[in-house]
Amino acid sequence: MIARLDQFLAATAPLAAQAESVPEGLPGQIATMLRDRIQAGEFKPGDPLKAAPLASAFGCSRGPVREALRRLEREKLVTIAPRIGAVVAQMDAEALAAHFRLRAEVGALFVRLAAERMLRPPALVAAIQEGADVLADVAADETAHVGDYIRARRRLTELIATLAAAPYVSELSQELEREVAVLWAPMNSVGRRRRSASGWRKIARAIAAGDPDAAESEGRRMVLESLDEVRRMKEMV
Numbered sequence: 001m002i003a004r005l006d007q008f009l010a011a012t013a014p015l016a017a018q019a020e021s022v023p024e025g026l027p028g029q030i031a032t033m034l035r036d037r038i039q040a041g042e043f044k045p046g047d048p049l050k051a052a053p054l055a056s057a058f059g060c061s062r063g064p065v066r067e068a069l070r071r072l073e074r075e076k077l078v079t080i081a082p083r084i085g086a087v088v089a090q091m092d093a094e095a096l097a098a099h100f101r102l103r104a105e106v107g108a109l110f111v112r113l114a115a116e117r118m119l120r121p122p123a124l125v126a127a128i129q130e131g132a133d134v135l136a137d138v139a140a141d142e143t144a145h146v147g148d149y150i151r152a153r154r155r156l157t158e159l160i161a162t163l164a165a166a167p168y169v170s171e172l173s174q175e176l177e178r179e180v181a182v183l184w185a186p187m188n189s190v191g192r193r194r195r196s197a198s199g200w201r202k203i204a205r206a207i208a209a210g211d212p213d214a215a216e217s218e219g220r221r222m223v224l225e226s227l228d229e230v231r232r233m234k235e236m237v
Helices: 002-017 025-039 051-058 062-074 093-116 122-140 146-164 167-178 190-209 212-236
Strands: 078-081 085-088
Touching: 002 122, 002 146, 025 051, 025 062, 025 146, 051 062, 062 078, 062 085, 093 146, 093 167, 093 190, 093 212, 122 146, 122 190, 146 167, 146 190, 190 212
Parallel strands: none
Antiparallel strands: 078 085
């Protein structure tokens, strides 16, 4: 399964590159790695992120690490306070609900724009459909690491962003998703991954069929369903 994922990532790299922003440099690369580790549950809400040990782990000076932490602070994924330093952020219930409602509307617009696009390169549309299939396969594999699912899902959204050709909406959608990276690990059950992958398959089919209403509806439903799951999860704590 992972071999298929790696092959898919390699084959679609040129298409996904069209949606990528300018190179981030070392601080951006460190921020991405820290974000991925937060998503994977290696760092949990409230955990400290000390510059010195992180710099040692990444083999660099403290400067790029501090800049990476400031970037994550701007994403609301980290909080930085005097005499305390950086810690993984926590969201209260009210902020969480507002965030997910906004994300639902932006995400719905994101996939709708892809489905509406008149210029539809067949190779790109086929890659989006294959990406949804690969994501479903990874979700069904109980031995797959959360990082594998994140890689597959990230590539699928990059391909959709290439087709949508709406950089501002695409970046806003990704920014809103990054802000709740701390919720990925607690929600990363096999059942949850399978439900999410099923939704992305529906979106991919709607995009391929040029059905913006179906893509928008499913995109919104998926995010609001996630909000309901987060609420239930927090009630159990």
